[in-house]
Amino acid sequence: LQSILQKPLERKAGRNYGPPGNKRLIYFIDDMNMPEMDKYYTVQAHTILRQYLDYKHW
Incomplete structure (x- = not known):
């Protein structure tokens, strides 16, 4: 999921x-119901969004 979200982006400075x-970019996430969990019992789409909301970057 992260590679799909980063595909239209370019590196600005550093990370x-x-x-x-x-230009501006808006992500529309339609379905957050992703039942498959990883070995840490997290769902990756939720983890990536939480990381963005917490740290303001991917």
């Missing part, structure tokens, strides 16, 4: 990514 040029 920061953003849309090309001065």
